[in-house]
Amino acid sequence: MRFSQLLIPTLKETPSEAEVASHQLLLRAGFIRKLSSGIYSYLPLGLATIRKVERIVREEMNRAGAQELLLPMVQPGDLWKESGRWEKYGPELLRFTDRHARESCLGPTHEEVITDLIRFNVHSYKELPLNLYQIQTKFRDEIRPRFGLMRGREFIMKDGYSFDATEDGADATYKKMHEAYHRIFARCGLAFRAVEADTGTIGGSFSHEFMVLADTGEDTIVICKGCEYAANMEKARCQTPTAPATPALLALEKIETPGKKKVAAVTEFLGISPKELVKTLVYMAEDKPVAVLLRGDHEVQTVKLANALGVNTDNLRLADDKEIFDTTGTPSGYLGPIGLTIPVLADNELTRMHNFAIRANAKNFHLLNANLNRDFTVQTITDLRQVTSEDRCPACGGSLELTRGIEVGHIFKLGTKYSEALKATFLDNQGAEQPFIMGCYGIGVSRTVAAAIEQNHDKDGMIFPLPIAPFQIILLNLSPKDEAITAATNELYGQLGKSGIEVLLDDRDERPGSKFKDADLLGIPYRVMVGKSFSEKGEVEIRDRATGTTLSLPLAEAGAKLINLVRSALAPPE
RNA sequence: CGGGGCGUAGCGCAGUCUGGUUAGCGCGCCUGCCUUGGGAGCAGGAGGCCGGAGGUUCGAAUCCUCUCGCCCCGACCA
Numbered sequence: 001m002r003f004s005q006l007l008i009p010t011l012k013e014t015p016s017e018a019e020v021a022s023h024q025l026l027l028r029a030g031f032i033r034k035l036s037s038g039i040y041s042y043l044p045l046g047l048a049t050i051r052k053v054e055r056i057v058r059e060e061m062n063r064a065g066a067q068e069l070l071l072p073m074v075q076p077g078d079l080w081k082e083s084g085r086w087e088k089y090g091p092e093l094l095r096f097t098d099r100h101a102r103e104s105c106l107g108p109t110h111e112e113v114i115t116d117l118i119r120f121n122v123h124s125y126k127e128l129p130l131n132l133y134q135i136q137t138k139f140r141d142e143i144r145p146r147f148g149l150m151r152g153r154e155f156i157m158k159d160g161y162s163f164d165a166t167e168d169g170a171d172a173t174y175k176k177m178h179e180a181y182h183r184i185f186a187r188c189g190l191a192f193r194a195v196e197a198d199t200g201t202i203g204g205s206f207s208h209e210f211m212v213l214a215d216t217g218e219d220t221i222v223i224c225k226g227c228e229y230a231a232n233m234e235k236a237r238c239q240t241p242t243a244p245a246t247p248a249l250l251a252l253e254k255i256e257t258p259g260k261k262k263v264a265a266v267t268e269f270l271g272i273s274p275k276e277l278v279k280t281l282v283y284m285a286e287d288k289p290v291a292v293l294l295r296g297d298h299e300v301q302t303v304k305l306a307n308a309l310g311v312n313t314d315n316l317r318l319a320d321d322k323e324i325f326d327t328t329g330t331p332s333g334y335l336g337p338i339g340l341t342i343p344v345l346a347d348n349e350l351t352r353m354h355n356f357a358i359r360a361n362a363k364n365f366h367l368l369n370a371n372l373n374r375d376f377t378v379q380t381i382t383d384l385r386q387v388t389s390e391d392r393c394p395a396c397g398g399s400l401e402l403t404r405g406i407e408v409g410h411i412f413k414l415g416t417k418y419s420e421a422l423k424a425t426f427l428d429n430q431g432a433e434q435p436f437i438m439g440c441y442g443i444g445v446s447r448t449v450a451a452a453i454e455q456n457h458d459k460d461g462m463i464f465p466l467p468i469a470p471f472q473i474i475l476l477n478l479s480p481k482d483e484a485i486t487a488a489t490n491e492l493y494g495q496l497g498k499s500g501i502e503v504l505l506d507d508r509d510e511r512p513g514s515k516f517k518d519a520d521l522l523g524i525p526y527r528v529m530v531g532k533s534f535s536e537k538g539e540v541e542i543r544d545r546a547t548g549t550t551l552s553l554p555l556a557e558a559g560a561k562l563i564n565l566v567r568s569a570l571a572p573p574e
Numbered sequence: 575c576g577g578g579g580c581g582u583a584g585c586g587c588a589g590u591c592u593g594g595u596u597a598g599c600g601c602g603c604c605u606g607c608c609u610u611g612g613g614a615g616c617a618g619g620a621g622g623c624c625g626g627a628g629g630u631u632c633g634a635a636u637c638c639u640c641u642c643g644c645c646c647c648g649a650c651c652a
Contacts, residue, residue, distance in 0.1 A: 012601060012613065013586045017645055037644065092650075109652090143575075143650060157652055209652095218651090302649095313649090410652060444652030478611065513612040520612090532611060 001471070003506040006044050009033075010518050020216050022453035023148030025462050029521050031470075038145025038153030042446075045522065048470035049449050050156060054135050056187045056467065057158050057443055064180040066131040066160055071113045073137065077103030079112045083421045094141045106139040111418045111440060114161045118436065119424035125165040128426065128436075129173055133160030135445060149450040150406070151218075160441040163419075165428060170437040174413050177441045181210050181409050184443065186573045189465020190408075190452055195221050196231040197410065198303050207412040210443075211405030212451035221405045222387050226398025234303040237383060238391035238400065243352045250355050250369035257366045261333045263296045266366060270357060273297075277357040278350060278370070280335050282319040282328065282342075285309045289319055289327040293337055293346040293378065295353065298385040308345060308382050330361045337376045338367070344378040347385045406451040407444070414438040453523075456546075462523025463546050466569035471504040473562060474524040478512045478531025488555050489530045492540070495559040501566050520545065526565060528558065 009030040017034070018024040026032045031046030042050060058068065077095065080086035094106045107113065114132060122130065138157045145153050160177070164170035178194065185192045190212050197209040209232055211221050222236035223229070231237065260266040267274045274296030281292045281300065290309065292300060306313045321332040327342055328335055336359035337344060355369040372378070389402050419425065419435035428434050449468070456463040466472055473496065477489040489505070496503045504524060506515050512531065519527045527543040533552060534540055540558045542565075543550045553561060
């Protein structure tokens with residue numbers, strides 16, 4: 001393709017609305033333009049990149065035995081009522097009525113539609129397993145879209161759904177998808193980790209998220225430096241080391257702590273570490289109070305707490321001062337665990353603590369030398385807190401690292417949640433009716449492009465991994481008015497094109513500096529320059545965008561060299 | 575939805591507090607000359623309902639009211 005004929009509206013200056021690198025660069029390089037909040041047009045280069053990712057996704061999904069189909073975007077409200085999600089999904093589901101006053105919605109995901117399709121068309125275990133996917137525009141009316149393609153309201157997603165007859169079969173399918181996802185993101189040239197994840201509102205029994213590692217990621221993930229263990233913060237566990245030998249239990253001691261409420265102030269005043277204090281928090285779970293006990297320096301992980309209580313995170317919040325007083329009789333800020341009548345949950349860590357400090361249920365007093373089961377009891381002891389970098393890996397005991405990630409893929413083993421809700425069943429080999437065992441598998445295609453840029457850029461622009469670059473080579477004619485140079489450039493362009501190499505020919509009548517700047521901005525992996533050194537020595541130069549290394553070689557050798565470079569970069573993993 | 579900020583030419587901004595000629599600047603765009611290895615130079619030019627509506631005033635980009643849109647921070651997610 002010729003640069004002069006393509007719509008590539010590059011910008012010298014960064015639009016003020018863009019905050020993160022991928023958003024700024026996608027705008028500056030002319031890949032996308034915003035239509036309204038969270039809704040973007042993909043220009044030719046943006047679309048080319050999207051198509052590259054899609055192609056890899058298709059190849060790997062097909063290779064793993066999945067089949068592509070395409071489901072409707074507009075979906076009847078009745079189907080969502082049948083699954084129960086019409087009520088549950090919330091305002092993120094964009095709803096509208098058509099001319100016949102039928103309730104409808106734009107598909108944010110397709111569990112209902114696919115399950116409906118399968119229940120009417122698949123009836124026997126002999127037809128299973130089935131694994132179906134589509135690549136399509138999704139719409140989710142996000143509360144706050146942000147960061148360009150990172151969190152749009154309209155975005156391109158690959159969503160896949162599997163149907164198995166047995167648990168073992170479903171687990172095998174899940175494993176196959178896990179492997180396929182590994183291959184997909186590896187082929188995209190991304191540094192990523194698969195992490196254990198909470199199943200959230202989609203529901204199901206277990207799941208993994210695929211995280212592209214980048215400092216600007218919206219998620220915090222925990223990865224082990226010593227083994228393969230990795231998990232989302234919401235799910236991350238840590239070793240619960242066996243309790244040290246129980247020391248002598250000291251007598252409770254009431255001590256005045258004038259005006260000290262916050263953990264840091266209290267422990268400083270008492271001359272102890274926050275690790276020697278237990279704090280008492282009150283939450284409202286479905287509007288009923290529960291107390292949570294935690295070591296002073298630890299933080300509650302809301303998702304874990306919600307799971308321990310069996311409630312949805314939407315129905316879980318910190319109690320306000322009035323609620324604390326009304327339900328415990330103690331003002332906020334003075335509440336300790338002794339004598340509580342509401343349900344009490346304690347974090348695992350408490351089993352290892354002895355002679356710790358707590359609040360005394362009285363203004364300006366704390367108690368020293370408190371002990372679990374001697375001075376107070378709790379109903380539940382489990383993992384309720386955020387893992388920290390001081391914790392040890394639950395799998396190998398190695399040290400843990402907290403890092404940021406961008407969620408580009410998510411796989412779930414759903415089980416029978418939707419098949420039961422929609423009465424989607426088949427007959428097993430005994431002639432008994434069984435619900436399909438399902439899995440679902442998503443990849444944010446447009447987000448993957450943003451994540452790739454987030455992970456691969458420098459001050460001059462994007463640096464695409466070759467497999468997902470919009471073009472593999474950008475060929476610069478540095479002197480379009482020079483006939484010899486133009487003839488040489490065209491010859492090379494033709495040769496590469498015949499070999500199936502994707503070349504963007506910069507034939508614009510611009511000065512070299514502008515072409516260099518644009519080439520860097522677009523992030524195309526190899527830049528080939530035909531100019532002064534061709535006139536002087538018959539040589540062209542090949543510059544690697546990522547490393548900046550430049551290779552000069554005779555025109556006659558350049559084509560073969562480039563074909564070689566591109567093909568080796570495209571070699572699939574292992 | 576709560577908190578913060580912003581809407582002036584395609585992009586980046588000044589002007590608004592303290593109302594007063596024809597609303598400016600840089601980049602980009604058009605024409606010509608010139609130039610050609612890291613976003614050149616000169617000359618000429620086009621482009622604005624100052625987000626929208628209402629109000630105050632002799633007079634509003636500027637003050638007031640309402641509204642719409644956008645961005646950032648939080649709870650949600652591919």
